[in-house]
Amino acid sequence: MSKPILETRDLAKNFGALAVTDNVNFALAPGARHAIIGPNGAGKTTLINLLTGALSPSSGSVYLAGGDITGMAEYQRVKNGIARTFQINTLFMGLSVIENLYLAISERMGVATSLVRPAGKDSAVMEEAVRILNILKLEEDSLTEIHELPYGRQRLVEIAIALALDPKVLLLDEPAAGVPTTESHIILDAVDSLPKDIAVLIIEHDMDVVFRFAERITVLVRGAILAEGSPDDIAANEEVQAVYLGEGSHD
Numbered sequence: 001m002s003k004p005i006l007e008t009r010d011l012a013k014n015f016g017a018l019a020v021t022d023n024v025n026f027a028l029a030p031g032a033r034h035a036i037i038g039p040n041g042a043g044k045t046t047l048i049n050l051l052t053g054a055l056s057p058s059s060g061s062v063y064l065a066g067g068d069i070t071g072m073a074e075y076q077r078v079k080n081g082i083a084r085t086f087q088i089n090t091l092f093m094g095l096s097v098i099e100n101l102y103l104a105i106s107e108r109m110g111v112a113t114s115l116v117r118p119a120g121k122d123s124a125v126m127e128e129a130v131r132i133l134n135i136l137k138l139e140e141d142s143l144t145e146i147h148e149l150p151y152g153r154q155r156l157v158e159i160a161i162a163l164a165l166d167p168k169v170l171l172l173d174e175p176a177a178g179v180p181t182t183e184s185h186i187i188l189d190a191v192d193s194l195p196k197d198i199a200v201l202i203i204e205h206d207m208d209v210v211f212r213f214a215e216r217i218t219v220l221v222r223g224a225i226l227a228e229g230s231p232d233d234i235a236a237n238e239e240v241q242a243v244y245l246g247e248g249s250h251d
Contacts, residue, residue, distance in 0.1 A: 003066055005030045005199045006051065006082070006169050013046055013059035013223075018163045020046045023060065028169065032199045033191075035210045037234075038220035039243055044203045047220065048171050052084050065168065079108075081168030085158045085175060093147040097138055097157050100146065101129040104164035132163050136190050152183040156190050163194070170194070172202040176209050188212055192216070203226035211235070 004027035013021035020043045029035055036044050046250035048140050049055040049060060061070045069077060092100050103126045132138050146154060155175060162170055175191065184206065191213060194200060204210050210217065210231075212247045217234045219227045227237050234240055 002030055004028055005032075005065055006062070006201075007049070007064070008056070008061040009061045011047075011050060011062065012058050013043075013050055013055060014058045016178055020223050020229060021050060021057070023224055024220075024223070026197050026218060026225065028201055029216075030168075030199055031196050032201070033213055033215045034199070034201045035214035035217045036201065037205070037207075037210055037217060038048075038226075041222070042220040042221055043223040045173060046223070048084065048173055048201075048203060052082055052171060078165055081166070082171065083162040083165040083167035083169070084171040084173065085155075085162050085172050091146045091154060091161070094145060096143050096145050097128055097160075098133065098142040100157060101132060101160055101164050104161045105129055105132075108165050111191050132160050135163065135193055135195070136160050137193070150183075152179040152186045156177055156178055159190055159194075161186075163198075168200060169199045169201065172200065172204075174203055174205065176204065176206050181206075181211070184209055 006028040008024050008026045011021055011026070012019065024047065036047065038044050046055065050057055053072060053076070057070065061068055063069065064077070064080060064082065071079065072080070092103070102125055105128050106122065109125060133142055136159060138153070138156060138160060141153060146157060149157070154194060155178075159172070159175065169177045172191070176187045179187060188209060191200060202213060204213075214231055217229065217231055218225055218232060219240050221243055225245065227234060227240050229237070
């Protein structure tokens, strides 16, 4: 069995007396398609923030490809292969799709300081941008400014920006949030098309999205892991059913 690409050991986060992450031992396999679910206040986004370095743990450790990254800053984790999206997108709304990609790729390739030249002059950056546009089927939108795109397409661009960082691990925080149910298949199709060597972890409250996407599911309740297993295992788990009885909200 391959070693985890991302792992936590006894990871905990307290805010005063409140344990938001409670000694979580979690492992993400290379190339995994893994979902984290849980009711309101379960600590899902807090866990993602601990994995990415946006928050520091109260105790415990985080490992990337076997190396301890617990003390590593958020930007350093990005450079080492962890990328994420957010519940609310963080794009440059007045720039085109390809300009957003161009900026992200330039920063990753270390040529951002040369952007006094017109965007598009660096052929290596442009080739990478076009490759990512093709993966997410955004070619037709390449010259469209972000604010002109439907929200579902904007969410695709955010995934494209994360891909532009060349991640080993991609963390998607509610990728279908705000996207009409009739359009959620756009996000799922995009995730399905991602390179198989990238481990993808999503937080999602839409169970249709979760059960179509995930090969493995972790259920958080009050900051601790209640259950983990295949979608069939989770669907049949009586404790999980009890937790979700009457739950329609998410954190």
